[in-house]
Amino acid sequence: MKIANMIFHVILIAVSLFFFKESLSFPKGDGLGGLSPAFFPQLMLILVIVFSAYDLIVSFLKKENARFFEGVTGKMAVSFGVVFGSMLLMIFLLGKLPFILIAAVMLFIQCMILKLKLGTSLVTSVVLSVSIYLIFVKGFNVLL
Known part of the structure; x- marks a missing residue:
C-alpha cells in the first residue's frame, strides 16, 4: 500500500500542477468587479498539492508495507x-x-x-x- 499510495500522490500532484498551469490562462478579474474566475480552482489545486505532498511524505516515512486492498469487505x-x-x-x-x-x-x-x-x-x-x-x-x- 505504501508504494501505491506514493504513486497515487505523485500522479495527483502532477495532474494538479498541470491544471494549475492551465488555470493561469483564465481571464483576469480586473474588469469583472471581483475575484478572478481562476481564484477558486487555483485555491483548490493548491490545497490538493499541499495535502498530497504532506501525505506523500508521511507515506514515505512509514515503516509498514501493507497490501493495497487488505481489510476491504x-x-x-x-x-x-x-x-x-x-x-x-x-x-x-x-x-x-x-x-x-x-x-x-x-x-x-x-x-x-x-x-x-x-x-x-x-x-x-x-x-x-x-x-x-x-x-x-x-x-x-x-x-x-
Missing part, C-alpha cells in the same frame, strides 16, 4: 459503488434538473450510507446543498 465496496454512482448521476443530471435538488438528493444518499439518522440526514443534506448553492451563486457569481 464487500459491504465497503458496495458503499463505494453507491457513492461513486451517485456522483456520476449528479454529473449526468446537472443540466437537466435544478442543482439544489440534485445536490440535496446526493448528499442525503451519502448521509444514509454513513448511517446517520433519517432526520439528521435530511437536515444535513438540505442545509449543505442550500449553503453550497448560495456560496456559488451569490458569492462567486456562478450560474447553477
